[in-house]
Amino acid sequence: xxxxxxxxPTRFSxxxxxxxxxxxxxxxxxxxxxxxxxxxxxxxGSKELSAVIAAHIDQCANLDPELSEAELMASLRRIKAKAHxxxxxxxxxxxxxxxxxxxxxxxxxxxxxxxxxxxxxxxLHRRGKIVLADTDNPHQDSxxxxxxxxxxxxxxxxxxxxxxxxxxxxxxAGGLTFADPMDAVEILSKMVRRTVHIMQERTRDGYVxxxxxxxxxxxxxxxxxxxxxxxxxxYESRGQNWERAAMIKARPIAGDCEAGRHFLDQLRPFIxxxxxxxxxxxxxxxxxxxxxxxxxxxxxxxxxxNIKLGRGGIxxxxxxxxxxxxxxxxxxxxLRARGTRQMLxxxxxxxxxxxxxxxxxxxAYVYLRRxxxxxxxxxxxxxxxxxxxxxxxxxxxxxxxxxxxxxxxEKLRATLKTVERHFGQxxxxxATLSAFEGNLVFTGQKPDPDTVDTLSRLGFTRPxxxxxxxxxxxxxxxxxxxxxxxRSQLTELTPELLLAFAFAQKPxxxxxxxxxxxxxxxxxxxLFSMLHANxxxxxxxxxxxxxxxxxxxxxxxxxxVFAGLLxxxxxxxxxxxxxxxxxxxxxxxxxxxxxxxxxxxxxFAAEQRFRIGTRLLTGSADAVETGRALSVVAGKTxxxxxxxxxxxxxxxxxxxxxxxxxxxxxxxxxxxxMTAGSDVDIITLYDGVEPLDxxxxxxxxxxxxxxxxxxxxxxxxxxxxTAEGVLYEVDLRLRPSGxxxxxxxxxxSFENYQRNEAWTWExxxxxxxxxxxxxxTLMEKTxxxxxxxxxxxxxxxxxxxxxLTMRARLLRDKPARGDFDLKNVEGGxxxxxxxxxxxxxxxxxxxxxxxxGARDILLAxxxxxxxxxxxxxxxxxxxxxxxxxxxxxxxxSQGHDPADLPTGLVEIICQALNEPSxxxxxVRLTSCRQQVVDAFRACVGELPD
Numbered sequence: 011x012x013x014x015x016x017x018x019p020t021r022f023s024x025x026x027x028x029x030x031x032x033x034x035x036x037x038x039x040x041x042x043x044x045x046x047x048x049x050x051x052x053x054x055g056s057k058e059l060s061a062v063i064a065a066h067i068d069q070c071a072n073l074d075p076e077l078s079e080a081e082l083m084a085s086l087r088r089i090k091a092k093a094h095x096x097x098x099x100x101x102x103x104x105x106x107x108x109x110x111x112x113x114x115x116x117x118x119x120x121x122x123x124x125x126x127x128x129x130x131x132x133x134l135h136r137r138g139k140i141v142l143a144d145t146d147n148p149h150q151d152s153x154x155x156x157x158x159x160x161x162x163x164x165x166x167x168x169x170x171x172x173x174x175x176x177x178x179x180x181x182x183a184g185g186l187t188f189a190d191p192m193d194a195v196e197i198l199s200k201m202v203r204r205t206v207h208i209m210q211e212r213t214r215d216g217y218v219x220x221x222x223x224x225x226x227x228x229x230x231x232x233x234x235x236x237x238x239x240x241x242x243x244x245y246e247s248r249g250q251n252w253e254r255a256a257m258i259k260a261r262p263i264a265g266d267c268e269a270g271r272h273f274l275d276q277l278r279p280f281i282x283x284x285x286x287x288x289x290x291x292x293x294x295x296x297x298x299x300x301x302x303x304x305x306x307x308x309x310x311x312x313x314x315x316n317i318k319l320g321r322g323g324i325x326x327x328x329x330x331x332x333x334x335x336x337x338x339x340x341x342x343x344x345l346r347a348r349g350t351r352q353m354l355x356x357x358x359x360x361x362x363x364x365x366x367x368x369x370x371x372x373x374a375y376v377y378l379r380r381x382x383x384x385x386x387x388x389x390x391x392x393x394x395x396x397x398x399x400x401x402x403x404x405x406x407x408x409x410x411x412x413x414x415x416x417x418x419x420e421k422l423r424a425t426l427k428t429v430e431r432h433f434g435q436x437x438x439x440x441a442t443l444s445a446f447e448g449n450l451v452f453t454g455q456k457p458d459p460d461t462v463d464t465l466s467r468l469g470f471t472r473p474x475x476x477x478x479x480x481x482x483x484x485x486x487x488x489x490x491x492x493x494x495x496x497r498s499q500l501t502e503l504t505p506e507l508l509l510a511f512a513f514a515q516k517p518x519x520x521x522x523x524x525x526x527x528x529x530x531x532x533x534x535x536x537l538f539s540m541l542h543a544n545x546x547x548x549x550x551x552x553x554x555x556x557x558x559x560x561x562x563x564x565x566x567x568x569x570x571v572f573a574g575l576l577x578x579x580x581x582x583x584x585x586x587x588x589x590x591x592x593x594x595x596x597x598x599x600x601x602x603x604x605x606x607x608x609x610x611x612x613x614f615a616a617e618q619r620f621r622i623g624t625r626l627l628t629g630s631a632d633a634v635e636t637g638r639a640l641s642v643v644a645g646k647t648x649x650x651x652x653x654x655x656x657x658x659x660x661x662x663x664x665x666x667x668x669x670x671x672x673x674x675x676x677x678x679x680x681x682x683x684m685t686a687g688s689d690v691d692i693i694t695l696y697d698g699v700e701p702l703d704x705x706x707x708x709x710x711x712x713x714x715x716x717x718x719x720x721x722x723x724x725x726x727x728x729x730x731x732t733a734e735g736v737l738y739e740v741d742l743r744l745r746p747s748g749x750x751x752x753x754x755x756x757x758x759s760f761e762n763y764q765r766n767e768a769w770t771w772e773x774x775x776x777x778x779x780x781x782x783x784x785x786x787t788l789m790e791k792t793x794x795x796x797x798x799x800x801x802x803x804x805x806x807x808x809x810x811x812x813x814l815t816m817r818a819r820l821l822r823d824k825p826a827r828g829d830f831d832l833k834n835v836e837g838g839x840x841x842x843x844x845x846x847x848x849x850x851x852x853x854x855x856x857x858x859x860x861x862x863g864a865r866d867i868l869l870a871x872x873x874x875x876x877x878x879x880x881x882x883x884x885x886x887x888x889x890x891x892x893x894x895x896x897x898x899x900x901x902x903s904q905g906h907d908p909a910d911l912p913t914g915l916v917e918i919i920c921q922a923l924n925e926p927s928x929x930x931x932x933v934r935l936t937s938c939r940q941q942v943v944d945a946f947r948a949c950v951g952e953l954p955d
Contacts, residue, residue, distance in 0.1 A: 026051075026052070026099075026103075029099050029102055029103045030044060030048065030051070030099070032102065032408060032409060033098065033099060033102060033387075033409070035405075035408075036388070036404075036405035036406075036408050036409050037098075037384075037387045037388050037389075037405065037409060038388060038389055039387060039388060039389050039390040040095065040098055040099075040387055043091055043092075043094065043095040043098075044095065046091070047091065047092050047095055050092060051095060051096065051099065054096075059096065059100045059105050059106065060106075060110065060114075062096060063093055063096050063097060063100070063114050064117075066089055066092050066093040066096065067089070067093060067114070067117050067118050067121050068121070069085075069089050070086065070089055070118075070121035070122050070124065070125040071121060071124065071125065073085055073086075073125055073129075075128075075129065075132055077129070079133075079208065082125070082126070082129055082208065083208055083211065083213060083215070083218075084213070084215050086122050086125065086126070086208075086209075086218045087213065087215035087216050087217065087218055088215060089118075089122075090118060090122065090216070090218050090219075091215070091216060093114070093118050094118075094169075094390075097111060097114045097115060097118075097169070098169065098383075098387050100114075101169075101380065101383055101384075101387075102384070102387075102409055102411075104411070108351075108375075108376045108379050108380060109351070111169075111383065112161075112165060112166045112167055112168070112379070113165055115167040115168070115169065115171070116161075116162055116165040116166065116167045117165075119158075119162055119167055119173050119218075119219050120158070120162070120263045120264070122209065122218050122219065123156065123158075123173075123175070123205070123209070123263060123264045124149075124263070124264045126205050126208050126209060127149065127154070127156060127201075127205065127264045127265055128148050128149060130201050130204060130205065131148035131149065131152065131154075131186070131201075132145055132148050134197065134201065135148070138189060139188070139189065139193075139197050140186055140187065140188055140189070140197065141186070141187045141188075141189070142185065142186060143184065143185040143186070144185065149185075149264070149265045149266055149267075150185050150266070151183055151184055151185025151186075151266060151268075151269075152179075152183055152185045152186040152265055152266045152269075153179050153180030153181070153182070153183025153185065153186060153238075153266055153269050154177070154178075154179050154183075154186065154198070154265035154266050154269070155177065155178040155179060155180070155238070155262060155265055155266060155269050155270040155273050156175055156176075156177055156262065156263055156264035156265040156270070157175060157176045157177075157178070157260045157261065157262055157263070157270060157273075157274075158173065158174070158175055158259075158260070158261050158262075158263040159174035159175065159176060159225050159256055159257075159259060159260055160173075160174040160225075160256070160259055161174075161259075162174060162175075162261075162263070163259035163260050163261040163263075163348060164259040164261075164348040164349050164350065165261075165348070165349065166349065166350060166379075168379065168382050168383060168386060169382070169383040169386040169387055169390075170386035170387075170390050170391060170392045170393075171219070171392065172219070172220040172221070172222050172392060173209075173219045173220070173221050173222065174222045174223075174224075174225050175221065175222075175223060175225075175263075176223065176225055176226045176236075176260075177198070177202050177223070177226075177234065177235045177236070177265075178235070178236050178237070178238050178241050178270075178273060179194070179198055179235055179236075179237060179238065180237075180238045180266075180269055181194050181237060183266065183269065185266070194237075195233050195235060195237065196233075198234075198235035199233045199234035199235045201235065202223060202234035202235050203234055205221065206221045206223065209221045220392065224459070224460065224463075225256055227241055227244040227245065227248075227249075227253070228244065228248075228456070228459060229459050230459050232244075238273055241273075242273075242276055242277070245277055245280045246280060248456065249280050250451055250458055252451045252458065252460070254280060254281050254283075254336060255332055255333075255336055257274075257277060257280070257281045258281065258332060258335055258336070258339075258346070258348065259348045260274060261348060262274070281339075282339045282340045282343075282346065283340045310322055310423060310426045310427060310430065312396060312419045312422050312423050313396055313397070313398040313403060313419075314395060314396060314398045315395070315396045315422075315426070316394050316395055316396075317378050317381055317382055317385075317394050317395075317396060317422075317426075318382065318394035319394065320426070321426060321430050322374075322425070322426030322427055322428070322429040322430035322433075323378065323394075323426065323429065324375065324378050324379065324382065324394075326429050326430065326433040327350060327371055327374065327375045327378075327429055327433075328350055329433070330371065330432065330433055331350050331353040331354060331357070334357065334362060335353065338360075338362065342360065344356060344360065345357070345360060345362075350375060351372055351375060351376075354368045354371055354372050354375075355368060355372075367432055370428050370432065371428075371429065371432055373425075374425045374428050374429050377421070377422075377425050378425060378426075378429075380410065381396070381406070381410065381422065382394060384406050384409045384410055385397070385406060387409065388402065388405065388406070396422070400415075403415055403418075406418065450464055450465075450504065450505060450508065452477065452480045452481045452483075452484045452504075457473075457474050457477040457478070457481075458477070461473075461477060462474055462477055465477065465508070468508060468509070468511075468512040468517065469512045469517045470511075470512075470517050470518055470521070471517075471518055472518050475518070476518060476521055479521060479522070479525045480504060480521075482525075483497065483500050483504075483525075483528065484497055484500075484501065488528055488529045488531070488534075489531065489532055489533060489534075490528050490529075490531035490532070490533055490534030490537075490538075491528065491534055493534075493535060495535050496533075496534040496535045496538055499534075499535070499538035499539060499541075499542050500528075500534065500538050502542055503538065503541055503542060503548065506548065506552070507524065507548075507552055508521075510549075510552035510553075510555075510556055510914075511524075511552070511555070511556055516912075517556075520555050520556050520562075523555050523562045523563070524555055527555070527562070527565055550624070550627075550628060551565075552914075553627065553628075553914055553918070554624065554627065556912060556914040557627070557901050557912050557914030557915040557917075557918060558623065558627060558900055558901035558902070558912075558914075558915070560623070560686055560687070560899075560900060560901060560902070561620055561623050561624065561627070561900065561901070564616050564617075564619070564620045565620065571616065571617045571620045571621070587642050587646070590618070590642055590643060590646050591646055593614070594614055594646055594647070594650065597610050597613070597614050598610050598611075598614075598650065604654055604657070604658055605732065607650070607654050608651070608654070608727055608730075608732055608734075608737070609732050609733060609734045611647050611650055611651060611737055612732060612734035612735050612736070612737050613734055614647065615643055615644075615647050615737055615738075616734075616735070618639075618643040619640065619643065619686060622636055622639045622640055622643070623636075623686055623900045625639075626896060626897065626900060627897070627900065627901075627918060629921065629922065632889075632893065633889065633892040633893045633895075633896040633897075634865065634889075634892070636685075636896055636900075637678070637682055637683040637684055637685065637892075637896070638682045638683075640684035640685070640686070640688070641675075641678070641679055641682040641683070641684045642682075644679055644684055644690055644738065645675065645679070645782045645783065647737060647738075648673065648690065648692070648724075648728065648738070648782060648783060649782065649783035651724060651727040651728050651737065652673055652724055652727075652783050652784065653783075654727060655720060655723035655724045655726075655727045656671070656720060658723055659716070659719055659720045659723055660707065661707075662707060662708065662709055663705045663707040663708075663709050663710065663711050663716060663719065664705040664706035664707020664708070664710060665705060665706060665707070666698065666699045666703060666705055666706070666713065666716070667706070668698040668699070669696060669697070669698045669699045669713070670696060670697045670698045670784070670785035670787060670788040671694065671695070671696045671717065671720065671754075671784050671785055671788065672694070672695050672696075672781050672783065672784025672785055672788045672789045672792060673692050673693075673694055673695075673724070673781065673782055673783050673784055674692060674693045674694070674695060674779050674780065674781050674782070674792060675690070675691070675692055675779065675780055675781070675782045675861070676691035676692060676693060676744045676775055676778060676779050677689075677690075677691030677741070677744070677775070677778060678691070678778075678863075679691060679692070679782070680778035680779050680780050680861045681778040681861050681862060681863030681864075681866070682861060682863065683863045683865075683892075685895060685896050685899035685900070686896070686899045686900040687899040687900075688899075689738065689739040689740065689741045690728065690738045690739070690740055690741070691741045691742075691743075691744050692740065692741075692742065692782075693742065693744060693745040693746075693755065693760075693779075694717065694720070694721045694724070694742075694745075694753065694754040694755070695754070695755055695756070695757050695760055695784075695788065695792055696713070696717040696754055696755075696756055696757070696788075697756060697757040697758075697788050697791065698788075699713040699756075700713065701713055701714060701756075713756075714752060714754070714756075717753075717754035718752055718753040718754050720754065721742075721753040721754045722753060724740075725740045725742070728740050744772070744775050746759065746760055746763040746764070746767075746768075747763070757788065757791060757792065757795070760792075760795070761795050761799075764776065764795075764796075764799045765799060765802070769812070770808070770809055770812035770813065770816070770851070771812065771813075771816050773799070773800065773851055774813070774816075774843075774844070774847040774851065776796055776799065776800060777800060777847050777850050777851070777859075777862050777867075778861055778862060778863060779796050779861065780793070780796075780860050780861030781793060793860060796860075797860070800850070800851070804851060804852070806852050809848060809851050809852055810848065810852075810950055810951055813844050813847070813848050813950055814950060814951055814952075814953055814954060815954060816844070817840070817841065817844050817953060818953045818954050818955075820834070820840065821834075821836060821953070826838070826906070827906040827907070828906035828907035828908070828910075829906075829907065829908055829932060829935070830894065830898060830906050830907065830908055830911070830935075831906040832891045832894055832895045832898075832935070833895065835939065836939065836943065837938070837939025837940060837941075837942040837943040837946075838891060838939060838942070839864070839888070839891050839892065839895060841942050841943070841946055842864045842868075842884070842887070842888050842891075842942055843863075843864045844946070844950070845864070845884075845942070845945060845946050845949060845950060846862075846863075846864035846867035846868055847864075847867070848949065848950050849867055849868075849871050849875055849949070850862060850867050850871075864888060865885065865888055865889075865892075868881060868884055868885055868888065869885070872884060872885065875949065876945060876948075876949070880941075880945060883941050883945075884941065884942065884945055886938075887937075887938035887939070887941045887942055888942075890923060890934065890935065890938050891935065891938055891939075893919075893922050893923065894919055894922075894923075894931070894935065897915065897918060897919055897922060898911070898915070898919075901915045901918075902915065908928055908932060911928075916928050919931055
């Protein structure tokens with residue numbers, strides 16, 4: 011139900027019925043409290059609300075000091091529950107201002123903590139652990155410092171807030187002594203732990219406040235209660251900028267408050283620096299950008315929006331204030347107040363911001379804090395998410411007093427946009443980022459504990475090691491980050507990089523690859539500036555590193571390849587063969603000697619494979635274009651390697667006058683379907699010499715030995731590892747007689763073997779064969795012989811039987827390693843190839859194709875064999891499986907099981923197939939495989955058992 015806020019703030023009872031009914035209807039937590047305490051509320055309704063709440067809070071200070079721990083816990087919980095109810099009703103009714111509401115909540119927490127610490131000090135005194143000078147005032151001169159941090163320190167607690175405290179002590183204070191001074195740290199640390207238990211343990215009466223003690227110095231190593239001297243030494247020697255920011259709001263609230271104020275006075279030089287160097291300012295400004303990382307939301311949402319951490323949220327207002335305080339407060343003591351609203355007023359008075367900025371941010375802060383409170387009142391949860399469900403969204407709207415949910419949505423959206431605009435203007439050089447809570451601070455000598463915690467929650471399994479890696483960038487340990495500008499730019503990029511890596515399957519490995527990449531850069535300003543100015547390029551870099559280990563290893567070894575992505579035409583097309591040849595000639599023109607040429611070939615091929623793979627990864631090229639481009643690069647580089655190998659052999663063994671030599675591509679290279687992980691299948695042929703002829707060099711060889719030696723040299727030129735890696739792994743098993751045959755074959759022997767001895771599977775392989783380099787006359791002769799052999803009449807039933815037998819054997823002897831082993835799985839690409847090769851070799855063949863892949867054959871003959879619809883279905887199935895195969899081979903060597911795919915690769919595959927999820931992709935591929943199986947059975951026949 012709706013209601014109007016026309017309540018006299020001095021008489022809470024006016025309009026109380028409407029407020030109570032609204033709370034009961036829309037907030038389950040308040041409904042529960044009303045069930046227990048409605049009578050108390052109504053009994054006090056005629057009084058001024060502030061007086062009623064203050065009276066409840068004062069009860070904390072008047073508890074019987076002889077209570078047991080259980081009785082203390084129960085009493086505090088009852089006081090909190092009643093006060094919580096009254097504070098909520100006052101907030102909903104509009105009787106209380108925001109400052110009053112957060113003030114009540116903060117006073118309640120402060121009073122409860124004082125009660126707990128005083129009770130414990132008396133208890134320790136009774137048990138002989140300590141001696142108090144004054145048991146009536148146990149905290150007096152005790153040296154025990156309880157600092158409230160964050161919202162409690164600023165008296166800005168939200169309705170279901172945690173409270174952050176740090177406990178220090180002065181062991182030399184006179185009001186508290188220890189039976190054994192050596193036990194001081196242990197006794198007081200146990201007291202802090204007991205405090206946390208008393209405050210936050212859930213009992214049948216609920217809890218008081220969730221209590222967080224992790225803001226203390228070095229929490230992984232420091233005790234829960236820290237000697238003052240130890241704390242001062244830490245802050246002076248190792249304190250970090252995020253700790254300076256946190257200390258702005260620190261306030262003594264329990265224990266010896268005078269000692270607490272003295273402690274903060276001693277910390278003043280640490281918190282408020284008169285001068286900040288560039289690195290410190292950059293680190294301060296990056297606190298916000300590194301605490302939140304952008305999830306990719308282009309617009310502000312309302313339902314499901316995080317009003318604390320999201321775009322335009324409360325945290326942005328707080329950091330708007332806090333960041334400027336750290337920069338200005340060192341020289342202007344008047345800008346050292348704790349409260350957010352107070353600081354907005356002071357900034358306007360000191361002309362740091364315009365009055366209209368103050369007014370808009372102040373109004374936004376008040377509204378967003380009220381929304382935050384109402385969200386938390388629903389179920390007393392520490393949440394900042396606007397409910398998405400209609401009923402809960404409407405409940406929040408009603409509790410805020412809006413006429414309709416649409417009115418609420420409009421007001422909230424406008425408020426968030428106002429905050430985002432002002433925050434963006436403050437940090438024009440950095441993005442407004444949001445998504446996860448936690449520090450990302452990489453300064454100091456040791457890992458920042460909260461940053462390590464953040465990295466751990468992001469999925470890094472070795473967060474400490476990752477901290478050291480990123481810290482190394484900030485300390486300029488590599489050439490690329492030795493300038494202030496480069497470090498600043500990389501700082502800006504870090505949150506988005508980390509968030510991207512968080513979604514990788516192995517984020518630690520991704521970050522290590524990025525570190526290797528940065529280490530290899532000769533300079534960083536140009537690249538970091540480019541990434542900073544071009545979000546698409548940054549996303550591409552993170553996509554490569556998180557999704558494509560093969561590509562990221564290339565840029566890690568050769569960062570210069572990334573520069574090629576800057577070319578305007580890069581994403582428009584693949585370079586044609588003549589441009590590839592021209593570029594290759596350019597890189598080789600000044601190569602000095604055989605080894606230098608081989609190194610340059612490897613560099614060139616790696617760069618080209620990176621360019622081609624990146625176009626596939628970004629959707630600028632499809633699988634067919636990628637296969638052709640990779641095959642062109644392979645053909646051109648193999649041609650150069652063959653030329654260089656011939657020179658080496660000729661220098662030692664001479665030549666054969668009239669002798670000719672060529673290389674024939676087989677497999678995926680032959681059919682122009684290479685993937686990123688393809689070996690090169692080749693055979694070598696020679697002609698124009700007699701078997702017993704010898705070469706005319708210093709060390710003559712017979713023809714068979716000569717061309718075998720040349721083939722060995724070619725294999726070494728391609729596959730031998732050099733300083734620049736391996737060019738291609740080479741497979742010669744498709745030569746006549748396979749591994750039993752000679753490495754190089756005369757053209758006459760090749761023709762005789764193929765006509766008279768070859769198995770059907772060898773003719774299947776021959777459908778993909780094409781000469782790619784060597785002597786032109788022999789290449790033409792080879793092409794003609796292959797075409798003639800493939801066109802020769804065959805026993806169609808034998809071809810069919812042989813293909814069925816071979817396919818059955820492969821399924822048995824080389825089973826698929828997973829559902830995404832799309833080459834070997836039943837109904838996969840091998841089956842499509844066998845089907846196409848059957849069509850090519852059978853009497854159905856009417857055209858001559860050179861180096862024909864399955865797609866070429868289906869395009870040429872599919873309609874005639876299957877009809878247009880089935881042919882189209884087969885081509886579509888082949889395209890889908892080929893796309894997934896290419897992307898998997900490009901990105902990872904372990905892509906056979908969908909569960910093993912990097913998260914980034916899954917997204918890319920889904921985009922490539924225009925499917926919403928991996929499950930949809932799997933269903934689609936299953937359908938593709940079934941279409942292939944059906945077509946194979948209809949055309950070739952059933953596989954034998």
